[in-house]
Structure formats: structure tokens, C-alpha cells
Amino acid sequence: MSIEEFKEFVRKYPRLKNEVREGKRTWQSIYEEWVLLGDDGSWDAYKEETPSNNTSSEGQEFIRSALNYVKKINPDDITKTIGTIQKVLGLVQSFSGNRTPQRYPYPPRRRIDPLFRRFDDYDD
Numbered sequence: 001m002s003i004e005e006f007k008e009f010v011r012k013y014p015r016l017k018n019e020v021r022e023g024k025r026t027w028q029s030i031y032e033e034w035v036l037l038g039d040d041g042s043w044d045a046y047k048e049e050t051p052s053n054n055t056s057s058e059g060q061e062f063i064r065s066a067l068n069y070v071k072k073i074n075p076d077d078i079t080k081t082i083g084t085i086q087k088v089l090g091l092v093q094s095f096s097g098n099r100t101p102q103r104y105p106y107p108p109r110r111r112i113d114p115l116f117r118r119f120d121d122y123d124d
Helices: 003-012 015-021 027-040 051-072 075-096
Strands: none
Touching: 003 027, 015 027
């Protein structure tokens, strides 16, 4: 009995993957049982009648749970969290000495087309 034959066996009985994912069984125990019993064992419980419907329902369940999670998110909490993170980063920068000096203590002059400038808009 080869590994390729075992993989083909697992493809026939897709619920075995769920058993392993849920921690109910291990691949080693399934392999050993398959070597002893072969394909004629009591594997019908692990066969799915409509694998395409199951895949679709798993996808729908994932989308449903993701939407429920998004519904629980409060935008105010996100804003508060971002504000807190900014404050923490400011503190860390002040302690580390990585202060970036302000280049413009006042807002820079707006750029005006030379044709429409007034006399006092020219730089000294």
C-alpha cells in the first residue's frame, strides 16, 4: 500500500480531513487503520454525499462569521485605539531622541501664478 493510494483513499472520504483538523484523529491512526482494513472497512461514515454543497456551505459559514465580526466593530473604538497608538509613538520618539524638527513654524505661503501676484506676495 503506497502513499499515493492512501491519498486517493482520503479523496474518496473527505470527512477524514475534518476529523484530523478537529483533533479527533491523527493521520497516522487513519493510515494504520486503512492498512489493516483496506478500502472495505467501515469508512462510509466519512463519505460525503455532496462535496460541492459542503464546500459552498463552509464558504458561506466563513462569510457569515466574518460579517458578524465586522458588525461588532465599533468605529469609535478604532479611533480611540489609533489615537492611543499615536500618543505612545510620540512618547517613544521623545524618549529615544528621534525628534524631527519642524521646518515651518508657520504655514508656508501659498503658491500663486506670477501673473496674478500682488506686490506684497513677492518674497523679500
